[in-house]
Amino acid sequence: xxxxxxxxxxxxxxxxxxxxxxxxxxxxxxxxxxxxxxxxxxxxxxxxxxxxxxxxxxxxxxxxxxxxxxxxxxxxxxxxxxxxxxxxxxxxxxxxxxxxxxxxxxxxxxxxxxxxxxxxxxxxxxxxxxxxxxxxxxxxxxxxxxxxxxxxxxxxxxxxxxxxxxxxxxxxxxxxxxxxxxxxxxxxxxxxxxxxxxxxxxxxxxxxxxxxxxxxxxxxxxxxxxxxxxxxxxxxxxxxxxxxxxxxxxxxxxxxxxxxxxxxxxxxxxxxxxxxxxxxxxxxxxxxxxxxxxxxxxxxxxxxxxxxxxxxxxxxxxxxxxxxxxxxxxxxxxxxxxxxxxxxxxxxxxxxxxxxxxxxxxxxxxxxxxxxxxxxxxxxxxxxxxxxxxxxxxxxxxxxxxxxxxxxxxxxxxxxxxxxxxxxxxxxxxxxxxxxxxxxxxxxxxxxxxxxxxxxxxxxxxxxxxxxxxxxx
Numbered sequence: 373x374x375x376x377x378x379x380x381x382x383x384x385x386x387x388x389x390x391x392x393x394x395x396x397x398x399x400x401x402x403x404x405x406x407x408x409x410x411x412x413x414x415x416x417x418x419x420x421x422x423x424x425x426x427x428x429x430x431x432x433x434x435x436x437x438x439x440x441x442x443x444x445x446x447x448x449x450x451x452x453x454x455x456x457x458x459x460x461x462x463x464x465x466x467x468x469x470x471x472x473x474x475x476x477x478x479x480x481x482x483x484x485x486x487x488x489x490x491x492x493x494x495x496x497x498x499x500x501x502x503x504x505x506x507x508x509x510x511x512x513x514x515x516x517x518x519x520x521x522x523x524x525x526x527x528x529x530x531x532x533x534x535x536x537x538x539x540x541x542x543x544x545x546x547x548x549x550x551x552x553x554x555x556x557x558x559x560x561x562x563x564x565x566x567x568x569x570x571x572x573x574x575x576x577x578x579x580x581x582x583x584x585x586x587x588x589x590x591x592x593x594x595x596x597x598x599x600x601x602x603x604x605x606x607x608x609x610x611x612x613x614x615x616x617x618x619x620x621x622x623x624x625x626x627x628x629x630x631x632x633x634x635x636x637x638x639x640x641x642x643x644x645x646x647x648x649x650x651x652x653x654x655x656x657x658x659x660x661x662x663x664x665x666x667x668x669x670x671x672x673x674x675x676x677x678x679x680x681x682x683x684x685x686x687x688x689x690x691x692x693x694x695x696x697x698x699x700x701x702x703x704x705x706x707x708x709x710x711x712x713x714x715x716x717x718x719x720x721x722x723x724x725x726x727x728x729x730x731x732x733x734x735x736x737x738x739x740x741x742x743x744x745x746x747x748x749x750x751x752x753x754x755x756x757x758x759x760x761x762x763x764x765x766x767x768x769x770x771x772x773x774x775x776x777x778x779x780x781x782x783x784x785x786x787x788x789x790x791x792x793x794x795x796x797x798x799x800x801x802x803x804x805x806x807x808x809x810x811x812x813x814x815x816x817x818x819x820x821x822x823x824x825x826x827x828x829x830x831x832x833x834x835x836x837x838x839x840x841x842x843x844x845x
Contacts, residue, residue: 416633680712
């Protein structure tokens with residue numbers, strides 16, 4: 373293929389809209405919510421509301437910076453300019469690391485479902501097939517990624533919408549052919565109260581649900597390859613409140629209204645499957661498996677896209693091999709995609725060969741990256757607002773509310789959550805933070821050393837220039 377001239381605007385408005393909506397709905401919502409409900413009780417709604425508010429505020433800050441300067445590097449490129457090369461380098465590579473580990477987690481989750489349907493193909497075989505198909509999709513063009521994501525996200529959105537409607541009809545007792553003796557809004561308070569484990573359980577719930585929100589920022593990375601980046605970023609930023617309100621809070625409220633929070637089936641079958649089963653809907657488990665598989669494939673598709681675009685941006689800025697910044701004639705960063713998927717395959721191998729050692733380390737050491745990213749976005753926005761106001765105030769089409777007070781309050785809340793995680797030994801919170809900090813420290817040291825080497829070379833070049841002029845003259 374002949375080399376391209378960079379990324380191309382291959383994403384349509386409908387792609388961007390669905391990427392923005394679907395990015396919020398991770399597989400973690402379907403898979404991880406049962407543990408949160410069982411641990412916190414109905415108060416898990418407050419945990420989701422707290423994290424949802426945090427995400428809305430962080431995405432507002434990111435929206436402000438990305439609308440002013442849409443780029444495939446998103447928050448990493450903004451941190452590069454606002455805080456320094458070390459910040460852009462560190463958070464970019466940490467984010468890339470997070471997504472290549474997610475590739476392995478999601479590929480394995482998808483392979484388990486597919487093996488259950490077609491046992492003739494072993495689990496590792498399904499993981500290989502799924503990863504290969506989605507790699508090919510991403511290698512064709514950004515438009516093919518967008519088209520796949522449009523349908524994957526569309527299925528998720530329709531499924532959750534249908535679940536909420538059916539669930540509410542059952543709660544109000546007007547669902548034809550279904551009578552559930554457990555469905556009632558009284559489930560919110562009837563079984564030990566709204567907070568059966570006390571107010572402290574809300575924060576424990578926060579730790580369990582915070583990572584299911586990662587992916588909200590994908591729309592700002594994808595906007596750089598759309599026809600009207602500024603409009604795409606503005607639209608996705610303004611709509612995130614209702615997206616989180618409906619898909620997270622709405623669906624979890626329905627689950628808790630359909631079943632008592634302490635019903636054993638929630639942990640045994642998963643919250644959404646148990647809720648559908650309680651209504652006597654035939655094949656509820658298989659229906660939910662199909663929806664979870666769609667979410668897994670969506671997450672894989674977007675994870676590969678996101679990791680490759682971050683690698684591309686790092687290559688452009690000289691923080692990764694230059695090959696990462698080269699594109700094909702279709703505007704696809706082939707090297708960045710192949711390296712990302714290679715590490716994804718490697719992580720899948722570790723998952724099968726060393727699940728309780730190497731892979732567990734990879735998962736835990738990338739676990740707190742979401743919070744690190746959000747924190748960097750906060751500090752970047754504090755500096756970037758002043759830069760934009762000074763250089764191009766007309767580009768401030770999206771503004772963070774109550775700047776700078778709300779930005780500082782958001783940063784403080786993120787630090788508080790990280791601090792609280794250090795006290796959590798029951799759900800691996802402490803281990804996750806400490807291992808993530810260890811990896812972050814290693815990346816940061818590499819960034820600082822790289823910056824010093826680069827600075828030294830620049831200084832030598834500056835000193836050499838006058839000498840050359842004298843000798844020539």
